[in-house]
Amino acid sequence: MFQLTELQHDALAEIFNLGVGQAAAAMSRIVNEEVTMSVPIVAFQNRAEVATTLDSPNERRICAIAQHFEGAFKTKTFLMFLEEKSLELVRLMVGQSLSMEELSEMEQEAMSEIGNIVLNSCMATLANISGRELQGSLPTYHVGTCNDILSHSDKEWDGVVLTLKIDFNIERHEIHGYVAFLLDLPAMNDLRDYIDAYLAKLTG
Amino acid sequence: MLKHSSHELQLPLLSSVIKAVRTGIIVFDQDQRIVLWNRWIEFHSRLKEEAVLGKTFAEVFPDMVNSRTHIALREALANSLASLISQTLHKAPFPLYINAANPDKGVLMQQAVHVMPLDVAGQPRHCLVQISDVSTAVARERKLREMAQELQSQTFVDGLTGIANRRRFDLHLEDEFRRAKRNASPLSLIMIDVDCFKNYNDNYGHQQGDECLTRIANALSSVLHRSRDLLARYGGEEFSVILPETTAEGAERVAESMRTVVEALALEHAYSHAAPHVTVSLGVSTLVPEHSSQTSHLIHTADRALYQAKHAGRNRVVVFSEPNKKTG
Secondary structure (H helix, E strand, O other), X not given: OOOOOHHHHHHXXXXXXXXXXXXXXHHHHHHOOOXXXXXXXXXXXXHHHHHHHOOOOOOOOEEEEEXXXXXXXXXXXXXXXXXXXXXXXXXXXXXXXXXXXXXXXHHHHHHXXXXXXXXXXXXXXXXXXXOOOEEEOOOEEEEEOXXXXXXXXXXXXXXXXXXXXXEEEEOOEEEEEEEEEEEOHHHHHHHHHHHHHHHHHHHO | OOOOOOHHHHHHHHHHHHHHOOOEEEEEOOOOEEEEEOHHHXXXXXXXXXXXXXXXXXXXXXXXXXXXXXXHHHHHHHHOOOEEEOHHHHOOOOOOEOOOOOHHHXXXXXXXXXXXXXXXXXXXXXXXXXXXXXXXXXXHHHHHHHHHHHHHHHOOEOOOOOOEOHXXXXXXXXXXXXXXXXXXXXXXXXXXXXXXXXXHHHXXXXXXXXXXXXXXXHHHHOOOOXXXXXXEEOOOOEEEEEEEOOOHHHHHHHHHHHHHHHHHOOOEOOOOOOOXXXXXXXXXXEEOOOOOOOHHHHHHHHHHHHHHHHXXXXXXXXEOOOOOOOOO
């Protein structure tokens, strides 16, 4: 499995905390309320491990927002929640409490926007550090098991998955989500280069 | 499709198509100046193409400077990142009107906005903003929501505890009251209130409060065995029990059993004035309805007994008695 030194690992966590900090600021502006986000855990895993992390050995339904990125960093990214958590998050953001069991069409769109904000912010921070250009697609919305979702070009992903645990805090509610990046070998090497560049800048 | 046309023919054709499509299209150049403004936008914004071409985002949409849409535009131009701006979180980002022909009835259009980087050969990156009218979808969803709410209110089951809800209670009480009148039989009502429940919620949180109510409801219903007896959630932390053909003595026994089963749950409640665990107070009232009697009288008297139980220190049963009568 892909290994980083402790220093590189800490730097990566810091980079993503910067990213989600910006996403939280954007979400706060939308709801006019304080939204805070943090990344307590950064890990490199395989697909099966991600499923376990997401608490879905029982094939629980996951709601995911996916985006492709190219350029500085080629990856497919996902913001994922257990389905009931995504309901909670959207309803906190929107301020509606009717308990339908699935996200409605409009709520799905809101969820897509939340994913769009989080994923763009994370990737923009990486792009900034790399000094290279990054292209991002529009978000798409998916519901299914973790295995259904973590695929690329309709194939289940057998490479490395970089996962971030994300804690959202809205109105005294805490909601856990996960961001996953599908990484192939070139992407992993790019990532390591960017981390080193970031560390070099920090240490002057 | 266009393989027979030359490039010279294709360009004006594509340009006409973009002008004509029934969705909003605006293109900004690297300096955020408008270089394309299609007819749909023209119609719904009441701004002519000639008036906006070459102007910047800030000049045309002064109220939207530094809004999420503006930030998305900057991100698309600088970083090549695409953004979605959803109707649910933003309502109407652009000042567009549904019926633009009639400015007096200017209803803002509900929009879904997509902001996408656009590569233009030989030029710095542009940005494409696509706007869809989602008013119909929003209205349809609101209708669905209302219908779901209506359905929910028509059911007879309390969503949290699974026992009968207030609506079912009201109907059942009416039925049993009529029956008791006809048969001249006694009808009893117990009103139950969880002691110091506000303190419980405030200190243990609403989730645990809900859990507590559910366990109490289960315990209370375990005491009832006759088919026409009914336990209902009357309000927040209030329950009520309808006991047909039951005398005051019988109802008091049921109430006392209910008090005991709740106490036996031994749910910790460090903030109660009655006990270190969760307890209930119960008020009992019994009536043999006469011709002019009303259900409200039964509820009122059970409520007064409950009030006395609370006043006397909670965690107890009080049976209502008319002030001019001896307890019976």
